[in-house]
Amino acid sequence: MVQRLDTWLDQAAQQREAGSRVRRRRPLKPVDAVRVHDGDRVLVNFSGNDYLGLSGHPEVAAAAVNTLQSGTCGAGASALVTGYRPEHQALEARLAQFLERESVVLFSSGFLANLAVASSLTARRDTIVQDRLCHASLIDGARLSGARLLRYAHLDTAAAGRQLSRAGEGNALLVTDGIFSMDGDVAPLADLARACGQAGAWMVVDDAHGFGVTGPGGRGVVASAGLSQEEIPVLVGTLGKACGSAGAFVAGSRALVEHLVNEARSYIYTTAMPPAVAAAGLAGLERVIADDWRREKLRELTGLFREGAAAMGWRLLPSQTPIQPLLTETSEMALRLAEALRARGFLVVAIRPPTVPEGGARLRVTFSAAHETGHVEKLLEALEECRDNP
Ligand SMILES: Cc1ncc(COP(=O)(O)O)c(C=O)c1O
Structure with a gap:
């Protein structure tokens, strides 16, 4: 039977109350x-x-203010229309150089970057294998892609390998957080990369909480584990945490970035990151590198x-x-x-x-x-x- 919306909302609110949610x-x-x-x-x-502690750093704030004063607040369009600015390009280039990856593309948020990765690299016939505690955006990306989602026990490389071996005819993508957002522990990246190598799976690391915080010079958990672009072809990082700004990036090969720019709906059909946010991100990145x-x-x-x-x-x-x-x-x-x-x-x-x-x-x-x-x-x-x- 069809319910009135306010009745339905009341019931949902009561359930949240009862569950301390x-x-x-x-x-x-x-x-x-x-x-x-x-x-x-x-x-x-x-x-x-x-x-x-960079979100209030004077250099980060000044970069945003200077950009606002010399340009516009919003990008005014999606990146593929007229929203892509020199500030975006400069930040992408510096990130690529810093992370020793061929290329980088910026996203307006980590959530959108993760939706983009799963949904533009896999489709219905493919399999995505994920740690059970992966971030909500990685789960939603997998759902959006239509690929089969197989999850494994937290940090359990053997279980990940078993799930990879169940992948069918299509491609397999193994996805993990670098540092888990609610537990703070680190994924066993080297072992997972080995399992991916054996299975021919592509590996995605979302290093939202490791980028800037850990690894040589703050390059994150992938650099800590000494893993190359070949081993971790898709590296996601966010700019709203250690970097003190907002937004996110995907780093990898030129071909990967070209693919995302052309195929990722959460890149194509959204207004580009405000240029002042990109400028603040670059200033934050310089502090990440120096401090x-x-x-x-x-x-x-x-x-x-x-x-x-x-x-x-x-x-x-x-x-x-x-x-x-x-x-x-x-x-x-x-x-x-x-x-x-x-x-x-x-x-x-x-x-x-x-x-x-x-x-x-x-x-x-x-x-x-x-x-x-x-x-x-x-x-x-x-x-x-x-x-x-x-
Ligand atoms: C592991 C992880 N990935 C992605 C995100 C989303 O990033 P953003 O806040 O930039 O959307 C978060 C949380 O914010 C996160 O913890």
Whole structure:
């Protein structure tokens, strides 16, 4: 029977309420790189992805402002019409050089880049093999492509190999996050690349959380593992996290980039990234390249937190990256803890199903090079206070 829309929406809202799944946005105004105004309070943010603290860097802001003053705000059209600008070209060229890949194409977001990759490289007769914890955009890309989607247990290379061997007549694409966004652990890229080599599968790595943060000079997890363009033909990265701007890129061969530019619907049929955002991305990239100290500081803060939280008996995951989840028993507990930390001046967001699997509710604590040791020590004190009685 057809329902009225408002009846249907009410029922959906009741189900969210019953499952502790209601999510609300709060308008947060930045005070500086790590503090935000939340209403009349100032909170230290431990939930962002601004890993290197570049989103408020004066050079990043100046690049955007200068571009706005000398041009337009929006690109005004899609890249293939009249929206492609020198700022896009300059950022693509610098990324390609930095990552030692033949070519790069920019996308307006990581979500769109991931939709593009799966849907323009595979079709109905093909198979996509993915880690079970891959980002939502990679799952949706696979759905959009119409290819058969086979998933494997998180980080399990043997299981990935078994799924690859089930691929039928068509092509096979193995897709993984580099660093998993909610767990912070790193994919076993060298082993997966070997499995792909044996199976003749093409490998895609989405290094949204590794680019700028890890690897030699911040080149990410693929460079950490010493893997070439031949071994990882499709490398996705985002510019809205460590780089401090917004948007994303796909790096690979000239032929790959030509293919995406001509075939990817989420590239062709959308307005190009604002040129000021590309200019900010380039300025952020220069800081990523120059500022090794930011990565060093992140490692120190992460180590300090892990040691302190483990000593208090918090359930951590085996992550050595700036993404440090604290597992809670339930979604309700995650929400209560987030509220208790907020009352003590910290913004740490509760992550609940369906963003993570059932039973996987957590606080996703993340670090930025803009945090100070004192911020982390105070967070640990607050966690100690609310551990038994949030
Ligand atoms: C692994 C991963 N890939 C892609 C994205 C999407 O990137 P964007 O925010 O640029 O759309 C995210 C999250 O934002 C992510 O965590």
